[in-house]
Amino acid sequence: MSGVESQVKAMKSVRLNNGVEMPLVGLGTFKLRGYEAVYQALDAALAHGYRSFDTASVYQNEADIGKALRDLLPRHGLSRRDLFITSKLSPRDHGREAEAGCLRSLEALDCGYLDLYLIHWPGKQGHKSEDARHPAWRQESWQALERLYGSGAFRAIGVSNYTVGHLQELLASCQVRPAVLQVEYHPRLVQEELLAFCTANGIHLQAYSSLGTGCLLTEPTVQALAASYGRTPAQVLLRWALQQEIGVIPKSSHPERIAQNIQLFDFVLSEEDMGVLKRMHTDTWYCWDPRLVV
Template sequence: MENVTLNTGNQMPLVGFGTFRIQGYEVIYQCLDAALQHGYRSFDTATVYNNEADMGRALKVLLPKHGLTRQDIFITSKLAPKDHGQDAEAAGLRSLAALDCDYLDLYLIHWPGKQGWKREDLRNRESRRQSWESLEKLKQAGSFRAIGVSNYTVDHLKELLAGCQVHPAVLQVEYHPLLVQLDLLHFCQEAGIHLQAYSSLGVGTLVQRDEIKRVAERCRRTPAQVLLRWAVQQGIGVIPKSTSPAHIAENFQLSDFALSAPDVEELSKLHSDTHYCWDPTTVA
C-alpha cells in the first residue's frame, strides 16, 4: 500500500488500522497481530479509546514477532476533549507514556470543543489555541513528529492557520459517499493538509446499500473494499477497524484494483450530508 508524504516530509501509509471501541489486551493483541501479518503499518488510537496502554504493550511483543522495529510503523493518538487548553501538554505526554514510545508519529486534537462546554461557547476558541501551542511545543521537543486535528471544519482550520507556528499535517474527519465534504477536501489540498477519513463504512451501514453492492459486484470485490478504495483512489487516507481477522485482511487488499471514473461518480452522488458520528459544524 502506498504512502502519502506529509507536509513535515514524513511518510504516512494511506491505509491504517483503526482501534475505536477495541478494548482489552487480548483483543488488542489479536487484532494488531492480524493487522501486522497482513501488511498494516499504521495504527490509530486516542486517549478516549482507553486502549493506548494495551496497544503499547502489545506492540512491544508483536513488532519483534513480525521482524519489525518501532521505526517500521506509524502510530497516531489524539487529545481528549476534556484535556483541551492548559492540560493539553500533560495529556500528550501521558499518551506517549501509555503507548511506551519515545515519540508518536502523529498527534491530533480530537475535537474542536472542550468537554463540558456548550458548542456555542466562545471559550472553545481560546482552548483550541492553547492546545495547539502545547502540540507545537511537544513537536519541537521531538515527542511528536507531526501534529494535526480531527473533526475540524473549514472555519476551524482557517482560524488555526491564521495564528499557528506549525501547520497541521493531517485532518481526520468522517468522510464517505454519503458525506462527501468536497469543500473541506479542496481546502486541505490547497493548504497542504492530508485528509484522512474515519467511518468509511458508515459504521457498517453502507456495506448493505444496494448501490454500493452493485459497484462491488462489477468490481468483483466486497462492498467494504469498494468504499475504502473510493477514498484511497482520491488520495484520502482510511483507517478501517475490525476484530475479525478475515475482515482485517480484506480491508487492506485495496492496491490491486481500481474503480472506474463512472463508479467513483456514482458513489459520490449518494451524498446526503449524513453524519453517522459527530457533527462539528456548530462548535464555535
C-alpha cells in the first residue's frame, strides 16, 4: 500500500445528519488565489490524501479550484465522486439574491453538484449588524439552499459563523435541518456552549482558523506540547479539535505543511494535555465576531 493510500485509509469521516459522509480533515483555500497557486496546492493535497476542499464565493477562487480539480483528478486516478467539495454563499447575496448566488458557485466550480453549501455569514453585506432585516434575509437565503438541496444540486447544506441564537432561529423555521456549522474554534476560543448545542441538535461543528491565523503556533504551551509529542504545533492544534469530534480545514499553500497537516490519525493527545489546551481560552477572536448580528 502506498503512502497516500495509507493516508486515505487512515482518514476518518463524520456521518452528517442526512447520512452524507464528510472527511474530518479538508484543505481550506482562503486567500489562495491564481490558477498556478491553486493547482500546486491541490496537487499536493491530493497526493497526500486530502479528499475534501473548502472554498467560498468571497474567496474568488471557485473557478480556479474547479478547473484545477478537473485537470488533476485523472492524474491522481480519481473521479468527482471521490471528492467532498464545500462552498459558501456570499454575504452580499443574502435574501432575494441567494438562489442566484448559489447558482454562480455551482457554475464557477463546474463540478456537477456540491457536497456541502453554507450560508457564510448571518448578516447581509453593506448593512449594520443591528439591522432588523437580517433574520428575514437569513430565512430567505436558507429557503434558497433548501430548494437546491431538494433538486440534488447540494448533497448537504449548513451555515457558517452562526451563534446559538442564530441556530435556534433557523431550527424554528427550517424544513431541512443544517448539517454543518463552520466557525472559528481553537484553544483561545473554546466555544463550549455552541459545541454542546450542535451536538444536542445533530449539527456537525467544523472549525476554521484552528491555528489562530498562525498566532497559536508560537504559543509556548503549544510549542512545548508539540515537542513532547514529536509533532508540529499545527498538528497538535488540529488533533485537539479532532479529539472533540470537530472537523478541521487547515489552509496552506506549502506542500510540506499540507502533508504535515493531514498526518493527524497516528497519535492521541492525553486527557491532561487536552485540558491544558482548553484552559488557554481567552475568548479571543482572530477573525470575525458574529455575536452582534441580530
